[in-house]
Amino acid sequence: MDLALAPETLARWQFGITTVYHFLFVPLTISLAALTAGLQTAWVRTDNEKYLRATKFWGKLFLINIAMGVVTGIVQEFQFGMNWSDYSRFVGDVFGAPLAFEALIAFFFESTFIGLWIFGWDKLPKKIHLACIWMVSIGTILSTFFILAANSWMQHPVGYRINEERGRAELTDFWKVLTQDTALTQFFHTITAAFLVGGAFMVGISAFHLARKKHIRVMRTSLRVGLVTVVAAGMLTAVSGDTLGKVMFKQQPMKMAAAEALWEGEDGAPFSLFAVGDVAEGHNDVEVSIPGVLSFLADNTFTSYVPGINDINKELQETYGPGDYRPNIPVAFWSFRWMIGFGMASFGLGLLGLWLTRRKFLLPAALRTGEDEVPKLVLFRNKALSPKLAKLYWITALWTMLFPLIANSWGWIFTEMGRQPWVVYGVFQTRDAVSPGVSQGEILTSMIGFTALYAVLAVIEVKLLLKYVKAGPPELTEADLNPPTRIGGHDEDADRPMAFSY
């Protein structure tokens, strides 16, 4: 059969397309849920209307986004059974449990309380309504945890044994699956990276309005929240990423070597900035690198030995028998760089923005701005940036707001592609995982179906987001400012139109 259309290839493409697509919505959902909840908390505590307007504005964008996240998540739950039935049979005893936990504990939480939040503005007292969005946020974070525990088990299987008779992996220690270092660092890294996405999103959209001097009061606050989020999350993403790299170096040395296109092992291995290799020959033709850095990333010293792709491949052949245990090297190499590059560029811009818009700290009184003024951008003491440069900053912030999202996608492509040819590292190979009974035509049908539908929905979603971004925060109504004091709403309001309806 034509290799390009082999069921395994198609199933992998489908998994890649549907999962990367799903994960475009996930990080924004995780971070915007918490950020919206934070803004609503500020409204409940201070009664300052700008916070309520901010909550409604970012909450609306959050809802447009989470709708897509929820529906594309359904596919994830069933795709294992549809395209990867032999994988499901082999790992279900271990892998199924965190998935079921996610549905029963996290997903119910999120989906039920989101309904209460959307429709609850005129049905719930202020504080209970606030609690609902926090419940949604907790739900998203729990969900992240269980899913990453499942994925970490594929990266580094623990707490299981192989039952030869049934031909499958069986769980022996669930606690270990949930708390192994891979799961914890991956969780930390994914959550911080998600907040980097939400922070940059807030900064970009606030910059858009501030550059036009619109909705200043709300956008000033949002810009601030966004910038602080970007800087804090960016820093933590780097720290957690570094930890994860060291974990990976120990558990999946091949992935680390592939990330660097390091063909032969070296003491004081370099971090290459750029390389063009020849997979068949097993070496790089062109390479620009900084000495010692890879050793540091892997092991915290600049001199330690890092094994190369060829060494590890030989080692794996001795352990697991003949075969090629190399992932796609160019994909691993470049995805690793794009992940770091896009993520850290966004962090750097956030740091710059936070400095440019600093408040009283180190800022002369003449340059301080009031609640209704666009903040002056001040690079050096006593002098605001020229309007041209200021505009350049706002535009850059707007156009780079999706950088962390790109970094997230490449991060996942790296993690999953770098593990190949394994689906469960060292235990089960991807080629053995596909559904034997599903035909090429069936997989092709579903791949085309999902891809076409997702493309159409992407257009609709982006258009809708743009409409609401441009519209800016809504004006508040009487009802917004006078929420009910009892659950279910007041009886005298029984015939009033609903505050929100589909």
Place this chain on the structure above:
Amino acid sequence: MELHDVWFVLIAVLWTGYFFLEGFDFGIGVLTKLLARDRKERRVLINTIGPVWDGNEVWLLSAGGATFAAFPEWYATLFSGFYLPLLVILLCLIVRGVAFEYRAKRPEERWQANWEHAIFWTSLIPAFLWGVAFGNIVRGVKIDADMEYVGNLWDLLNPYAILGGLVTLSLFTFHGAVFAGLKTVGDIRSRARGLAVKLGLATAVLALGFLVWTQAENGNVRSLVAMIIAVVSLVLAIGAVSAGREGWSFAFSGVTIAAAVAMLFLTLFPNVMPSSLDDAWSLTVSNASSSPYTLKIMTWCAGIATPVVLLYQGWTYWVFRKRIGTHHIADAH
């Protein structure tokens, strides 16, 4: 009773929860064309399920996830075997969820009308296909010695399974009409009751045919009891709604759904997916289940989480207990 038997029951409970809850919201989706006369009435119907449809759908994800964890072989055979029908269900559920959330986000009539068409079809098709799927599970499909489904799409579209699909479609639409009667006020409420009686009678004919056929081919004493409960409660549900007692009617239509699911699972046991080729190749609670350790952990999780879920989901229905009428829908949209 061993743990895998407990899990057989729990899977049945999760499917019952799914069909009970998403059953009426599928029904409401179908009724946007059968019952509503204009845009405002369609919106009244959609808003009766607005705050809850998403939580209802999670019962499906729980049933799926729990099957994966407790009966990996069942999950693998079922979803790779019923590939294309499941694909259609998934595509429908994707569009349906987006349709609810995006419909009101633009005021243009065409935009909203398009999403309303989508809501109708993406409610109707899964409501039908779930019945087809369960009909096939109960009847038995071509499963070989390796637990792989070896039939094709046309094998799944047999008369018995199609009748099963018509039963779920009409039962859910009836259940939805009763729910509409319970949750709306004004003209639409009385029309919902009238339509519910007609739908109930149609359901009774179809369901009687399907359940008797099931009982005759695969039944046992316990499934007969469940069948009688299903039929009696359906009759009571029709009687109650024609007498204007929507609350009672809804409770009885819920019992009908639960008893019908119970009946199907009782005819299955101890199989989970019988093979029509050779009895020895059937998937059973013991050869398809996970290890006792996994089942134990899952039992703890489900035992604690499910009651809590029922509590807060129940609370949601209480928060949104007020009936909705056309006067509650703002003109702005």
